[in-house]
Amino acid sequence: MPQAKMKFAIDDGSTNVKISWIENGLVRSITSPNSFRKEWKSAALLSDKKVFNYQVGSTKYTYDATSDKALSTTHVAFQYDDLNLLSVHHALLQTGIQPCPVSILVTLPITEYYNADDCQKNEENIARKKANLMREISLNKGELFQIVDVQVLPESLPAVLTTLMDSGVNPYTKSLVIDCGGTTLDMGVIVGEFDDVSAVYGNADIGVSMVTDATRKALAAADSDASYLVANELIKRRQDRDFVGDVINDLSKVDWVLGKIDEKIAELGSAVAYEAKTFARNPNRVYLVGGGASLIEPAIRDAYPSLGDKIVLVPEPQEALSREICCYHAADPQTADAV
Numbered sequence: 001m002p003q004a005k006m007k008f009a010i011d012d013g014s015t016n017v018k019i020s021w022i023e024n025g026l027v028r029s030i031t032s033p034n035s036f037r038k039e040w041k042s043a044a045l046l047s048d049k050k051v052f053n054y055q056v057g058s059t060k061y062t063y064d065a066t067s068d069k070a071l072s073t074t075h076v077a078f079q080y081d082d083l084n085l086l087s088v089h090h091a092l093l094q095t096g097i098q099p100c101p102v103s104i105l106v107t108l109p110i111t112e113y114y115n116a117d118d119c120q121k122n123e124e125n126i127a128r129k130k131a132n133l134m135r136e137i138s139l140n141k142g143e144l145f146q147i148v149d150v151q152v153l154p155e156s157l158p159a160v161l162t163t164l165m166d167s168g169v170n171p172y173t174k175s176l177v178i179d180c181g182g183t184t185l186d187m188g189v190i191v192g193e194f195d196d197v198s199a200v201y202g203n204a205d206i207g208v209s210m211v212t213d214a215t216r217k218a219l220a221a222a223d224s225d226a227s228y229l230v231a232n233e234l235i236k237r238r239q240d241r242d243f244v245g246d247v248i249n250d251l252s253k254v255d256w257v258l259g260k261i262d263e264k265i266a267e268l269g270s271a272v273a274y275e276a277k278t279f280a281r282n283p284n285r286v287y288l289v290g291g292g293a294s295l296i297e298p299a300i301r302d303a304y305p306s307l308g309d310k311i312v313l314v315p316e317p318q319e320a321l322s323r324e325i326c327c328y329h330a331a332d333p334q335t336a337d338a339v
Contacts (some may be wrong), residue, residue, distance in 0.1 A: 004103035006094075009326035010088060011107050011319075013153070014073040015089035015208065015232060015291060017181030018319045020326035027326050029319045032091035035229040036061050036083055037069045040140065047098050052090060053140040056082045063090055068225035074183045074209035079108060085137055092145045103149040105325055106133065109184040111202030113154040119200065122222050126152045153329070155179060157187035157197060159289040159321040161328055163314055165193050169285070174198070176283035178300065179321075180272055180292030185208040192244045201279045206271050208292040211235055214264040215257075222253040235261060235295075268292065269299025277303055286311045293317035 011018040020029040040053040041062045052063040059082065064070060073083050088106070093099070111127045115175030130150040137144065164175060171192040179186040185206040189198045215231040224247060226234070237243045238261055248254050273296070276286075286304055288297055288311070299312055304311060314320045 002101040002146060002148055005100040006097070007103045007105070008092065009105045009322045009329065010091065011322040011325070012079075012084060012088050012091070013107075013181050013183075013291065014075070014078045015212070015228070016295060016318065017087045018322040018338040019095065020093045020319065021097075021321040022326060027323055028095075029316075029326075030091070030094055031319060032087070032094045033065065033229045033232070034073045034087045034090075035063060035065050035067070035070045035227050036086050036090075037064045037067050037071055038062075050142075052093070052142075054086055054089070054141070055138045055156050056085060056135070059085055064203065064227070065229050066227050068227055070229065072228070074207065074212065074228070076109065076112060076183060077205050078183070079125075080132045085132055085135055088133060088147075089137055089139075089144050093139075093142075098142060099143045099145045101146045101148045103151070104133070104147055105151045105153055105329055107155045107321065108326075109155050109181070109202055109204065110186040110188070110200050111184060111204050113119065113152070114200060114202075151329075153325060154200075155181070155184075155321060156187045156289065157190065157200070158324045158328065159317075160190070160287045160314060161194065161324045162318075163287060163312065164190065167285070167312075169193055171195060173284045174280070175285040175287060176276065177287045177289065178208045178272065178276055178281040178293075178296070179290040180268075180288070180296050181207050181290045182212070182292075183209050185275060186290075187276060189280050191326055199279070199334065201275075203275055206268070206275065208232070208235075208268070208295065210268050210271075211261065211264040211292075211295065215261050218260040219248065222248050222250040222257050224257075225250045235265075238262075265295050266299070269296045273299040273303035275299065283307075284310065285324045288313045289317045290321045293319045 009020045017032045027075045041051045054061045115122050133150045175190045177188050185203045188200040212231050
């Protein structure tokens, strides 16, 4: 088997794949959205536009950012299926690095990584994830990275390593980490500067997909069928009236669509806040990470009013996990299995 030339830290979430690597001593990161449909695209009209047509087994897929036929990835089964394999390989190609043999560190939601009954590693799920990403895949008229080694880490908690160690906490400080992703909500309580993890919790039924699905339905009602990627972009840029006007065809329903989005964001925030208060009633600090962190921030501040500035939205929360995994694991292949 070829030796890996590089190691990549990959937070392969259902909505976006976040990937980080070390280049010339610096950590670099990109975010690659997931938007794939079956069958291939024809060649691009413009010479500078690349078409990504893949094949897994006998099934053909293509990357299509705007198609309303894009396949759903907002389910836990995504972690072990063709779409996960596609999303990781597609993200690697977006790094701009020449394809080569690579070692990758990927993630699983807490609910999948740990057994619910004893909080020990779910070795079966970890093995399934590794096997899925070692499968054969091809790119029509193109070259792919060769994945020669896969290591699996739990989501959420490593995302706050640097932030926590730079915060001056004492050995008795209890920090609640809330990771609101596309499909799952992961939480954990960290003691001190990562001296101990006292509890973990996950809910596979709460995530930004609640907002995304409602947004797609609202867009369809406004004669504006859209892909998951476009719906998520609208959620992020809902204050940009020019962008909103470009996405929504029936302009008479713009305010109605935006109202539906705001309602669902409030519902997501309330659901996360309820779960957080049930899981950790009175933490000393709260750290928000993941793609939905900014959406739930107001609800979490309302849920823990006495904490004030001890509630922290981690910088660039969507890429935080892949960056931290890269900093603490990607440079040292001996440490990855210690998590």
